[in-house]
Amino acid sequence: MTVVSLTPLDWLLSFSGGILIGLAAGIMMLAAGQVAGISGIFQKALSGRGEAVVFLLGLPLGAGAVSGIMGMATPEAFAAPWRLVLAGLLVGAGSYLANGCTSGHAVCGLARFSKRSLVATIVFISTGMAVVAVVGGVS
């Protein structure tokens, strides 16, 4: 194993981005009593809840604004179409069964010291690593 060496700026941006994610999740709980789990919010949006739809619309707005202002490169390393669709199906079924995805378990769940979320996080990071070890990267 080799470790990619990151510049101090890489570390700072990675950490600051995390703080913003935590700020959003924190505001949702403190002001509205809501968990900022995206798969849960997505299900509410499917059921026609306006506030859930508006939250999801905010995601590309915020990401687009930051990418534009910072002049960041558009991510191009997407997997082949069949792999994207299959990944979406697996992620959808998995987060439905586990009642949460990365944001619900690995951010909000860990933040309230939930053992259930810790188990989910360890399991999905492990199977994610196993799949990458077997099938390789996305390109």
Place this chain on the structure above:
Amino acid sequence: MPRIVLFLLSGIIFGAGLALSQMIDPARVVGFLDLGGRWNPALVATMAGAVCTTALFYWLARRRAAPLLGGDCLAPMPTRIDTKLVAGAAIFGAGWGLAGICPAPAIAVSVLNPAALLFLGGFAAAMVIMRRLNRR
């Protein structure tokens, strides 16, 4: 502040964080999962920043009787660790590794690179199918 404005602002801040940390780039996520190859530890910093900040707010929220905008506090969350949780998380992780993308970054990056819509199509289809199966 109306609830709808709060939800929009939270979504924008969340999306901004995903872009700033470059978690919208599948190469970053796959790099983190590629423990046997060239491992990219950046996601550890992002997750640490997110979890610590969220934990601080959750601590503040617990000290209040009700959310700032009124309404009910969060109902108790499930605590059971069962096969459904472990199987679900395992399936989720397999998909996450296959494409290096999960729901929030996929939605956030969809305007920058529409390839993410293929993932989101599969994600939405699976959600709808699982809900139908569950209702039977």
